Amino acid sequence: MPVMRSQIVGCGSYLPAQCVSNADLAIKIDTTDEWILSRTGIRQRYIAADGELTSDLAAAAARHALGRAGITADEVDLILVATSTPDDTFPATATAVQAKLGITRGFAFDVQAVCSGFVYALAVADNFIKSGQIRTAIVIGAETYSRILDWTDRGTCVLFGDGAGAVIVRATAGAATASDPDSAGILSTHLHADGRHRDILYVDGGPSSTQTVGHLRMTGKEVFRHAVTCLAAVAEEAVRANGLSLADVRWFVPHQANVRILEGVARKLAVGPDRMIMTVQQHANTSAASIPLALDVALTDGRIQRGHLVLLEAIGGGLTWGAALVRW
Structure with missing residues (x-):
């Protein structure tokens, strides 16, 4: 094959x-x-x-x-x-x-x-x-x-x-390789979860528990702390797995949760705002939709170009988090 x-x-x-x-x-x-x-x-x-x-x-x-x-x-x-x-x-x-x-x-x-x-x-x-x-x-x-x-x-x-x-x-x-700028594709994906943190971000309802839809509940300070730590760590994991450094990544496309979280991750990674795609101002937090919405904006306005290394990363309730490194 x-x-x-x-x-x-x-x-x-x-x-x-x-x-x-x-x-x-x-x-x-x-x-x-x-x-x-x-x-x-x-x-x-x-x-x-x-x-x-x-x-x-x-x-x-x-x-x-x-x-x-x-x-x-x-x-x-x-x-x-x-x-x-x-x-x-x-x-x-x-x-x-x-x-x-x-x-x-x-x-x-x-x-x-x-x-x-x-x-x-x-x-x-x-x-x-x-x-x-x-x-x-x-x-x-x-x-x-x-x-x-x-x-x-x-x-x-x-x-x-x-x-x-x-x-x-x-x-x-053909395989996607980090060293070949013409090898467009998904280089690697990295997924994590830790169910011990369920209570900091959840919906208080469901078919089995309450037989209702429920409402979203969140402990903002705890979510912020875990988000910055986990998003920074999984970004480093993704580039390291491909023999690259954060400096090689042209664009970071994080889950659009909150500007403060995005700025916190950027500081932790020492990434300038000019390399971070942010659309939370216009879309707010759209959960699973936020990364592809941000991608579409950056592709439409021409920021993301063929050959660019793009890092997608997100964290959500569960807790779950992960990243994908893509050569465009």
């Missing part, structure tokens, strides 16, 4: 029509634009319309990515949807996306690793391709977090938004 690598050949995104500014929120809850901006860096977020499902967002992002890649839906072998806000308990939201795209072949399932979900899903697709089981995958991060927020809790409800981003991952002959 020939050696294959996974190459990202297209990226797309979708944001709901309703944009909600900090000033809009201040009309409804006890907060101000200055309070939100100074603590999070967030200026606005997008909120799904009534009746607009996570699968609707995901399918729209997937169509955008397929168009960008010049690939038709009937070429897709696998659909992965990273989400912690599925349409239903079951079936998987990925199967709803499959139906909406008119795909009747291959297979589809969800990945639940909260904000780390996109990196986890990308790792799954990468390994399916390397094993020779598939040739083309759509990897989607999609969330409707507005449905699980407690809108009376200003410490959490101001942080999140809805949206979706998708990438098309395709098998390409």
Whole structure:
């Protein structure tokens, strides 16, 4: 069997029509634009319309990515949807996306690793391709977090938004090597979890525990501490595994949780802000959707170019965290 690598050949995104500014929120809850901006860096977020499902967002992002890649839906072998806000308990939201795209072949399932979900899903697709089981995958991060927020809790409800981003991952002959700038593809993925920290970021409901959907709960200081430490460590792990240094990475695309977290990670890694893709100001925290949304912005505006080394990294409830090093 020939050696294959996974190459990202297209990226797309979708944001709901309703944009909600900090000033809009201040009309409804006890907060101000200055309070939100100074603590999070967030200026606005997008909120799904009534009746607009996570699968609707995901399918729209997937169509955008397929168009960008010049690939038709009937070429897709696998659909992965990273989400912690599925349409239903079951079936998987990925199967709803499959139906909406008119795909009747291959297979589809969800990945639940909260904000780390996109990196986890990308790792799954990468390994399916390397094993020779598939040739083309759509990897989607999609969330409707507005449905699980407690809108009376200003410490959490101001942080999140809805949206979706998708990438098309395709098998390409030959191994991806860090030393070859023409060898575009996923160089490595690195996944971690530690369930002892469940109580610092969770939803207080579920089919088995309360038979309700529940609301998001978070201990902000603890999340900040773990996020900075884990994201810095997994970034170093990824470059070290490929015989590289952080200086070799052109772009860092972290999970867009909070500007303070991103700045903390940048300081710990001694990475300048000019190498960090930040979109949290416009999108807020969109959980599993945040990395592909940020990727799409940076690809559209031309910052990420062919040959660039790009590090994707995220941390989420669980705790889960991980990174993917990609040669574009």
